[in-house]
Amino acid sequence: MKFGTRLTLVSALFVGMFGVLGVRLWFVQVAEGAQSAVIAEEQTWVTINSQAPRGDIFDRGGNLLVTSRFVPQVVVDRRFVDPESRDDLIQRLSGLLAIPASDLDALYDEAGVNGRFPITTVSSETAYRIQEQLSDLPGVGIEKIPERVYIVGPTMAHAIGHLGLPDQTDLDSRTDLDPNLRIGKLGVERVYDEYLQGDPGSRQLRLNRNSEVVEERPPVAPIPGDALYLTLDLRLQEIAEQALESGVLLSNQVKQIDRADGEEVYNDTQRAAVVVLDIKTGAVLALTSFPDFDPSLFVEGVDPETFLALNDAQAFNNLAVAGLYPPASTFKAITYVAALEENLPLAEENLDPRSGLIHCNSTLRLQGPDEGDPFVFHDWYRGDKGLMDVHEAFEQSCNIYFWSVALGTWREFKNTDQESIIQDWARQLGFGEQSGIDLTGEAAGIVPDRALFEEWKQFQVENPEAPARLASERLTFPDGPFLGGDLMNVAIGQGALAATPLQVAMSYAAIANGGTVYRPHVVGRIVGRSGETIFQAQPTVIRQVDISPGTVQSFLGDMNRVVTRGTASVAFRGFGGSLDHVGGKTGTGQTLINKDNHAWFVGLGPIDDPRWVVAVVIDEGGSGGRVAAPVARHIMQYLMGESPTPIVEGEEAD
Numbered sequence: 309m310k311f312g313t314r315l316t317l318v319s320a321l322f323v324g325m326f327g328v329l330g331v332r333l334w335f336v337q338v339a340e341g342a343q344s345a346v347i348a349e350e351q352t353w354v355t356i357n358s359q360a361p362r363g364d365i366f367d368r369g370g371n372l373l374v375t376s377r378f379v380p381q382v383v384v385d386r387r388f389v390d391p392e393s394r395d396d397l398i399q400r401l402s403g404l405l406a407i408p409a410s411d412l413d414a415l416y417d418e419a420g421v422n423g424r425f426p427i428t429t430v431s432s433e434t435a436y437r438i439q440e441q442l443s444d445l446p447g448v449g450i451e452k453i454p455e456r457v458y459i460v461g462p463t464m465a466h467a468i469g470h471l472g473l474p475d476q477t478d479l480d481s482r483t484d485l486d487p488n489l490r491i492g493k494l495g496v497e498r499v500y501d502e503y504l505q506g507d508p509g510s511r512q513l514r515l516n517r518n519s520e521v522v523e524e525r526p527p528v529a530p531i532p533g534d535a536l537y538l539t540l541d542l543r544l545q546e547i548a549e550q551a552l553e554s555g556v557l558l559s560n561q562v563k564q565i566d567r568a569d570g571e572e573v574y575n576d577t578q579r580a581a582v583v584v585l586d587i588k589t590g591a592v593l594a595l596t597s598f599p600d601f602d603p604s605l606f607v608e609g610v611d612p613e614t615f616l617a618l619n620d621a622q623a624f625n626n627l628a629v630a631g632l633y634p635p636a637s638t639f640k641a642i643t644y645v646a647a648l649e650e651n652l653p654l655a656e657e658n659l660d661p662r663s664g665l666i667h668c669n670s671t672l673r674l675q676g677p678d679e680g681d682p683f684v685f686h687d688w689y690r691g692d693k694g695l696m697d698v699h700e701a702f703e704q705s706c707n708i709y710f711w712s713v714a715l716g717t718w719r720e721f722k723n724t725d726q727e728s729i730i731q732d733w734a735r736q737l738g739f740g741e742q743s744g745i746d747l748t749g750e751a752a753g754i755v756p757d758r759a760l761f762e763e764w765k766q767f768q769v770e771n772p773e774a775p776a777r778l779a780s781e782r783l784t785f786p787d788g789p790f791l792g793g794d795l796m797n798v799a800i801g802q803g804a805l806a807a808t809p810l811q812v813a814m815s816y817a818a819i820a821n822g823g824t825v826y827r828p829h830v831v832g833r834i835v836g837r838s839g840e841t842i843f844q845a846q847p848t849v850i851r852q853v854d855i856s857p858g859t860v861q862s863f864l865g866d867m868n869r870v871v872t873r874g875t876a877s878v879a880f881r882g883f884g885g886s887l888d889h890v891g892g893k894t895g896t897g898q899t900l901i902n903k904d905n906h907a908w909f910v911g912l913g914p915i916d917d918p919r920w921v922v923a924v925v926i927d928e929g930g931s932g933g934r935v936a937a938p939v940a941r942h943i944m945q946y947l948m949g950e951s952p953t954p955i956v957e958g959e960e961a962d
Contacts, residue, residue, distance in 0.1 A: 351516050354387070356424065359489060360506030361454035363533030365468060365496065367542040368593075368832055374468060374603075376454040376532075380435035384416070385424040387515070388447035400445060404438055405430065426488055429455060429608060456490075458603045464545055466626040467538065467595050467747065467830050469495020470603035493606070494624065496536055496831060499746050503834055506533035534842065535835040539591035547946045548582045548594040552924070554955040555939035556580050556598060559907065559929040562957055566930075574904050579927035581627035583809045584943065587817040587918045589847040590826025592745070594943075597627040629750045632806040633925055636895035636932065637705045637962050638908045639734070639801030639812075641863065644702055645819055646733040647713045648859045655715035658708055665695035668706040674715075685711060685796075688896065688962040702866045703874035705894060705962045707800050714799035718792040728757040730799060736853045738814040738825055739807050743850070745828045753811055756804035761790040777804075802898055813923035816893075816910050820918040822860050823853035864915050867891025871941075876909065879937035879958030884950035889914040892940060894932035896962045904928040909936035911944050920947055933961030 365374035382405065389397060398416065402409040405428060412427065419425040430438070435450050442448060456471055471490040479485055491505070492498035509530035514523035559577035567573050584594035601623045605614060618624060625631065646652060657674060658667045669692040672685040687707045701709030714730065721727045734740065740755035754760070764777040765788075782789040797803025810828060818825045827848040834843035868891040871880040875894040880887060895908030907929030912921040924940045938955045945952040 351514055351522060353512055353514050356385075356511045356513065357486070358451070358509040358511070358527075358530050359453050360508050360530035361532040362456060362506060363504040364535045365504075366535065366537045367464075367545075368537065368539050368591075369541065370537070371542045373458070373460050373464065373538070373542070375457050375459065377457050378452040379429045379455045380432065380450050381429045381453045382427040382435075382438060383424065383449050383451055384419075384427060385447045385449065386416070386419060387422045387424070390446065393446050397445060397447065400441075401427070401448070404434070404441075426453075429453070456603075456607050458607075460542065461604065462600045462602045463542070463549060464538075464540060464595075465495075465600040465603055466597045466628065467495050467540060467592075468603060469493060469497035469748070470601070470606040471497060472606055473609070490607075494626075494748050496538070496746065497603075498748050500536055500831060500834070504533040504536065506837075507531040531837055534837065536831055537833045537835065539586070539593065539830055539832045539845070540595065541593055544584065544594045544943075544946065545596065547952065548584065548943050549596045549598075549600075551939045551942040551952075551955060552580050552582050552596055552598050552926075554942075555924070555926050555929065555935060558938065558955055558957060559926055559935045562930060562935060563904075574902050575928050577904075577926060577929050579622060579625075579627060579631075580929065580939075581631055581809045581925050581927075582939070582943065583628045583813045583923045584947075585810075585813045585817050585828060585921050585923075587821050587912065587921055590814075590817070590828045591832065591845070592828050592830045593920060595626075595628045595830065597625065597631070599623045626747065626749055627809065627925070627927070629745060629747055629808055629810045631808055631925065631927070632751050632753060633808075633906050633908075633927070634803070634805055634897040634899065635801040635807045635812050636897035636906065636908050637707075637801055638816075638893050638895035638910050638923075638932075639805065639807075640702060640705065640710050640799075641816060641819060641893060641910075642734050642737060642739075643710050643713055643730055643799045644698060644863065644866075645737075645855060645859055646730045647698060648862065649733075649855060650729055652713050652729070653716035653720050655712040655719065657715070658712060660695050663695055665697055666701065666706070666709045666712050668693040668696045668701065668704065668708050670708075672708050672711055683793075699862065699866050699869070702893075703869040705870075705875045707962070710799045711796045714796040715792060718795050722792075727795075728759075730795070731755050731757045734798075734815075736825070736851065737818050738811050738850070739805075743810060743814060743828050745810065746831055750810075751808055753808060754804055754806040756790070756794060756798060758788060758790040760804075761794070762788060765789045801895060809923045809925050812908075812910055812925075813921050816912060816923070817918075817921045818853060819855065819860065819863055820912055820921065822857065823855040825850040825853060864891060864912075864918065867893060867912065868915050870894065871911070875933045875961035876937040876941075876958065878961075879933060880941050882953055883941060884945060884948070886914070886948040886950060889916065890944055890948060891915055892937065892944075894937055894961055896930070896932045899928070905930055907934070907936035908932045909940040911940045913944060913948055922947070931958075931960045931962070933959045 361376035398409050398412045439450055469492055472493040474485050474491050492501035509528050511527045512525040513521050516522050556577050563573045580598045582596045599621050601618050670687045674683040676682050696706055734755050740753050742750045742752050778789050798805050827850050829845050832845050833841055836842045870876050871892050876892050890913035892911035897906035907926040909924045909932050912918050922940050922943050924936045926936050929935045937958045942952045942955050
């Protein structure tokens with residue numbers, strides 16, 4: 309064959325081949341392209357998120373308090389459920405899970421079209437039974453999800469908190485929240501929620517129009533949340549909680565005795581609180597409020613009856629930081645320091661001119677508006693305790709002495725900036741403002757003075773229908789609504805003065821350490837997912853108050869006198885060999901009509917190098933020396949390395 313002929317044949321072959329290829333390309337791109345586009349449009353990628361385990365919570369010694377475990381959960385994805393299959397699916401699930409069909413219907417509707425929603429966690433046995441029937445349960449799946457485990461139950465409940473579904477306020481403030489994912493609602497679970505949450509995992513699935521999976525990308529594993537290490541000590545917390553419950557029981561036993569003796573008792577004792585602070589750092593070593601609750605109840609959602617019962621008992625109220633009480637004679641520490649530091653004058657009534665001492669004879673008489681009609685103030689004790697200086701008055705809790713400080717201050721400084729010098733010292737030492745503790749629900753308290761009473765008066769005049777804060781006759785007093793008697797009340801921790809146990813503990817810590825007011829905190833450090841410390845708490849100074857070393861040493865010595873020979877001496881009998889190294893102050897807070905007195909005690913130690921302060925309040929508990937002091941003594945014995953002795957009745961003392 310000639311060369312030209314062969315060339316022609318080869319050329320024709322190549323033309324034919326390229327022609328076939330061109331036709332095929334045209335068919336794929338044009339003829340089949342439209343069909344491929346339709347298929348692509350009928351397929352879609354969906355993302356299914358998986359929960360991350362919340363970070364663990366430990367006490368200061370590394371004891372695990374709260375963790376997470378994986379449990380099976382039943383979920384329904386409406387994208388895989390034909391409308392015709394809905395009723396049958398609901399009935400099947402109702403039988404398997406023992407959940408009313410109406411409840412499942414509501415969840416189904418709430419999820420919306422193409423919604424995916426969890427129903428409940430189940431046991432391994434139930435999960436296995438459902439797994440065997442998945443072919444008859446379209447859209448149903450079993451997933452492993454992290455579930456919160458509160459290892460120590462109600463212990464530290466108010467510091468740790470609990471979980472709950474986000475409300476609308478949560479969703480508005482944090483747009484990234486999944487409405488089906490539980491978040492912290494109280495305590496550190498709430499305050500540090502964003503650290504604890506972790507990062508969710510995810511799966512991406514490609515579905516066709518029949519909701520069949522045609523492709524799946526590699527899953528992204530969830531990343532656990534950060535770990536919290538609290539400043540609280542588990543063993544100390546257990547000691548404090550047991551002591552507090554025993555104190556409530558003791559109070560009610562004492563009330564039974566008083567009723568039998570014909571004394572007036574209004575209510576059973578039901579509430580109490582304890583705070584233990586590190587004097588040198590502000591770290592909270594123990595914090596308990598009674599009654600408490602078990603956070604485990606909220607892991608899947610508490611039933612309405614249980615919630616209402618807990619709410620009625622005020623179990624969610626953290627009385628340690630939110631309970632407002634007249635601090636009673638525990639406040640005499642503030643008046644004591646102010647009197648020494650400012651050299652405040654004493655009123656002439658009950659003042660012995662030769663010795664300069666106050667006669668604590670249980671009665672203070674002041675001239676009334678009419679001749680021969682004096683105002684008479686009765687101290688808490690009966691009889692005559694004799695002449696006292698500030699040290700003896702603090703030891704024996706003599707109201708007359710501290711009334712005399714207030715009266716002398718009022719007469720000397722009325723209508724000047726110095727009139728509220730005692731209140732100014734209180735504010736400097738932590739009263740009347742939130743401390744900023746890293747817990748929820750903290751109260752600010754009340755420090756009454758002329759400015760506050762004038763504010764109340766103005767509000768009352770402008771809003772006569774609102775609840776009155778002042779007696780109506782005060783609105784017309786020519787010298788204003790705040791009187792010398794109000795300052796007398798402040799000086800002994802009564803009247804409109806209101807404080808939390810935390811504030812009282814803070815004030816004593818500040819005096820004992822020489823004037824440093826620390827911000828209290830319950831989280832010591834946060835450890836990240838890789839084991840690195842991402843936050844380390846440091847002592848934070850709110851303010852520095854100028855208190856002379858002499859006043860501090862005098863105060864500490866007089867605190868010891870209270871427990872060795874003063875109002876708490878009976879409660880501290882048998883304390884142990886370290887009795888000379890601890891101190892305290894009793895208090896009995898008068899309260900509203902038809903309510904019993906509140907029992908207070910504040911203790912600290914060691915006296916020679918103060919490290920901790922214990923504040924105890926027993927709501928309507930009665931006498932501080934009789935009920936609160938024995939509770940504090942028990943806790944202080946543990947702190948001092950003594951063997952805690954049973955909590956028994958102390959002395960009826962203010």
